[in-house]
Amino acid sequence: MSDIKFSDETLAVANKIIARYPEGKQKSALIPLLHLAQAEFDGWLSQASMDYVASLLKIQSIEAYEVASFYSMFNLNPVGKCLIEVCRTSSCWLRGANEVIDHIEKKLGIKEGETTADGMFTLKTVECLGSCGTAPIMMIGAQYHENLSHEMVDGILDQCKTEANRKTYLDKVVVDKY
């Protein structure tokens, strides 16, 4: 058994989630718990962390692997502290997504799918994020950055560099801006 395990605080959250499903159906909590694991264990799912989640749910490890490998938000390889996810589907493409991706590639000196040498940024292109009316858009952690200009991208990425914490989907973000 590896020594990977949740903090007491995260374990309490995990147990609360497991209790939402009927007796004997605790496997339902698999995706939510994999999210907790990815956020807590360096932004990706190692075999050890998937084994740990499986053990919490009393399911076989393979059941966690097959789910983790199906869903695009689960990273099965290490990623930078800021995973930049840029939407590339129709509406975003119409409003300049390819140019945003080009701009980020140039700025960071990496290609789509790569991580900067300092481990700060990974650039990933993704399918429709449901923000077509505020295209182009990128997501970093839980935060949607909408109506992007290249200047905005610069500002956001420079800001990321000054922040110590890894960005995760579980981050609490400011939302009310309609």
Added chain:
Amino acid sequence: MGKKILLAHDHVPGIQGYQVYRENGGYASVEKAIKTMTSEALVEEVKKSGLRGRGGAGFPTGMKWGFLAKPEGVPRYLVCNADESEPGTFKDRYLMSRIPHILVEGMITSSFALGVNTAYIYIRGEYYYVLNILEKAIEEAYANGWLGKNILGSGYNLDLYVHVGAGAYICGEETALLESLEGKRGNPRIKPPFPAIAGLYGCPTVVNNVETLAAVPFIVNNGGDAYAAVGIGKSAGTKLISASGHINKPGVYEIEMGITVEDFIYSDEYCGGILNGKKLKAVVAGGSSVPILPADKILTLASGEKRLMSYESLADGGFGGGTMLGSGGFIVMDETTSIVENLFTFARFYHHESCGQCSPCREGTAWMEKILHKIMDGHGTLADIDLLWEIQAKIEGNTICPLGDAAAWPVASAIRHFRSEFEEYVKNPNSIKKVKHYNNMHNLETA
């Protein structure tokens, strides 16, 4: 101004919170339903309202509710489909983040009508921040006695939870959603049995879209007839339209069904016309899956009448000359848009999102992306255009779930209406603007 049912209060300051929502008439439908109505009467009102599923299929909601099996001693479930992932669609995100309590209220009233004691909201993983908003609203509903044990002293119990996905378009298909909610890969199930008979954990289950459930409070408060009086014909009520692309005012608009497409695109109340004064070239009217139509066909029916924003009018002309209302994801393209390149983004999308279960879809979507890539790179032949046509025709109708059809229709319609553009790419490869293609196959998702 058209009638507002869902977004009547969306700009009231503080409407996200319980207090303001309640002061604006919130939770009245729960009181009315639980204190004065039977579940049969509630289902009857929803049937009378003519409400149709707002996720894209447009199936009558009351009929779906009527199919729910009610065997003794077996739990039933209500699951809200908040996996909004159809390219061009972002209405549910707006509704949930702006007025989360309208969904919570709709789910409580609907659960009571269906005799459900446990309900889930399945939300796509990318909307994690919206999950936090919903959880806060649910907490407030519990604290004020609208959820939990013995609601309003009636003896009725209901628990409501949010369940998060992790990035998979296919989980918007209701049986894939249920698989995912059970902690599995999102592979659609073979139907029958339908979820109404054997859904979540094999129990009778209703799966409804966010916007559908959010319409229930109005129907219960005002009666099914009041809802049916809004809209046009079998397109009752209002519809949230997500407007994006080359328009002056992208955003979510609640329209009364029956306004003209022309009015929707050009009026300042809605899209405000085409960006930078350009001309309209094409519209994808109901999310990426529905047939694309050129400007003349989206604005005008074959009869010469103006096309309307309704299920029937958008479908007028069949697949040869019409399209579908779908999810209401309205993507507008100006005269400079390459239809081929736009189609490539759709083809890449469906290839990425195919679950891989059925070979026509798994293999076909990959081939369609590859061939479009080849054409865009200037290496296409006229035979490739025919091959694309053949592949889409072999996917359509030959898969377990509708993702196959959804992948085929954009290809078929783009070739049907814009074949000359594909031919231009083939005949004049040197005139093609060299574009970069971001492919699917990066290494982050696979070990």
